[in-house]
Amino acid sequence: MLNQVVMSFLSQAAREARTEMPGSHESLFETGVLDSFSLVEFVALLERECHITVRDADLRPENFDTIAKVEAYVRRTAEA
Amino acid sequence: MNCYIAGTGVFLPARVVTNAELAPLLGVTPELIEDRSGIRERRWAAAEQSASDLAASALGSALVDAGLEAHELDYLIGCTLSPDYQVPGIAPIVQRKVAGCRPVPAVDLRVGCAAILYGLQLARGLIESGAARRVGCFGAEAQSKGLDLSARSAEVTMLFGDGAGAMIVSGAPGPARGLEVIDVLIASDGAYAEELVVRAPGSANGQHWLAPDVLSSGRCYPSMNGRSVILHAVRKLAEAAEEITSRNGIAAQEVDVIVPHQANANLLRSLAARLSVPAARVIVNVDRYGNTSGASAFLALDRARAEGRVRAGAWVLILAFGAGFTWGAALCRGLDGEGG
Numbered sequence: 001m002l003n004q005v006v007m008s009f010l011s012q013a014a015r016e017a018r019t020e021m022p023g024s025h026e027s028l029f030e031t032g033v034l035d036s037f038s039l040v041e042f043v044a045l046l047e048r049e050c051h052i053t054v055r056d057a058d059l060r061p062e063n064f065d066t067i068a069k070v071e072a073y074v075r076r077t078a079e080a
Numbered sequence: 081m082n083c084y085i086a087g088t089g090v091f092l093p094a095r096v097v098t099n100a101e102l103a104p105l106l107g108v109t110p111e112l113i114e115d116r117s118g119i120r121e122r123r124w125a126a127a128e129q130s131a132s133d134l135a136a137s138a139l140g141s142a143l144v145d146a147g148l149e150a151h152e153l154d155y156l157i158g159c160t161l162s163p164d165y166q167v168p169g170i171a172p173i174v175q176r177k178v179a180g181c182r183p184v185p186a187v188d189l190r191v192g193c194a195a196i197l198y199g200l201q202l203a204r205g206l207i208e209s210g211a212a213r214r215v216g217c218f219g220a221e222a223q224s225k226g227l228d229l230s231a232r233s234a235e236v237t238m239l240f241g242d243g244a245g246a247m248i249v250s251g252a253p254g255p256a257r258g259l260e261v262i263d264v265l266i267a268s269d270g271a272y273a274e275e276l277v278v279r280a281p282g283s284a285n286g287q288h289w290l291a292p293d294v295l296s297s298g299r300c301y302p303s304m305n306g307r308s309v310i311l312h313a314v315r316k317l318a319e320a321a322e323e324i325t326s327r328n329g330i331a332a333q334e335v336d337v338i339v340p341h342q343a344n345a346n347l348l349r350s351l352a353a354r355l356s357v358p359a360a361r362v363i364v365n366v367d368r369y370g371n372t373s374g375a376s377a378f379l380a381l382d383r384a385r386a387e388g389r390v391r392a393g394a395w396v397l398i399l400a401f402g403a404g405f406t407w408g409a410a411l412c413r414g415l416d417g418e419g420g
């Protein structure tokens with residue numbers, strides 16, 4: 001599970017995009033919750049809040065496209 | 081040996097293409113273009129204007145700014161993604177078009193939006209080695225001629241504009257308020273070559289580099305994974321900024337003026353935030369000229385000087401990132417009007 005700070009960021013982004021908070025498997029990009037600007041902020045937030053380092057090779061949008069993918073990525077990276 | 085940017089110059093085509101003109105061709109609204117990119121208008125070259133025409137005019141302005149005549153140049157470095165021809169390169173054509181320029185070495189660098197940094201490091205090396213005393217370095221783009229004006233390429237086509245910028249790199253400061261080049265850092269990572277690419281014409285396209293289906297397949301048009309590019313760009317530019325300032329004994333937050341490649345307004349805002357510097361220190365002209373690729377940071381540098389932002393003693397940080405990926409930073413210091 002992503003922590004409250006991360007989920008609050010996404011909730012705020014959804015409000016700003018005037019859309020509902022996407023489900024776990026809905027695209028954060030296609031729903032407009034994340035754009036290229038907020039994606040940069042979001043990745044920095046994940047690194048800070050989840051105590052992970054996103055490697056250059058993992059800096060791919062598909063790793064952050066849905067909440068489920070973000071959770072899986074954070075779990076994988078934290079375990080590595 | 082010290083190295084200076086002794087003069088700068090720009091040239092922009094007269095035709096202004098607003099979002100209102102472009103948006104219907106791309107199936108989007110003018111507001112969407114501005115929201116996504118911060119761009120309100122860009123310039124497009126006329127049919128009879130090539131990238132070398134723009135470059136020759138910009139180089140002429142830079143020579144005037146540096147108080148030099150063309151015959152005093154002894155090296156040309158040209159950067160473009162939209163050359164006049166596949167062969168020869170743009171630099172020899174600019175040598176021909178700049179009246180009075182001697183038959184000096186003229187070399188092309190194909191490094192996309194990081195052009196100014198690669199050009200500056202090469203020019204600096206030539207000067208420090210004694211191979212050249214005054215190097216004309218330019219970035220020029222007429223890339224509107226290679227854009228896909230249809231909805232399938234809207235996200236890319238909305239960004240790009242035409243223009244040219246030039247600088248005179250010299251072992252002596254010029255008469256105008258120039259810059260001393262303190263350090264240059266450049267890098268590349270080819271793992272991401274296809275994230276921002278124009279595939280054709282090229283020898284990786286099977287038996288023919290310009291096969292009959294190239295136009296319909298879109299391989300001759302720019303293709304970009306925009307989210308990937310911005311993620312890597314912000315990270316690499318911030319790392320480059322921190323490394324070059326650190327190894328020269330200052331903090332990134334002490335830089336007075338940041339002259340970045342004008343990719344889009346989102347990237348510039350993200351970069352300022354990542355570096356913890358006020359947005360007002362970042363030179364922005366992407367709203368008026370769009371992303372002019374290899375010319376972009378040259379235009380921004382000239383604007384910084386024209387606006388009086390490069391004061392004597394000011395730390396100036398040039399940052400650029402582009403196709404390849406290639407990226408880097410240059411740390412410079414403002415000179416006073418007499419070059420001291």
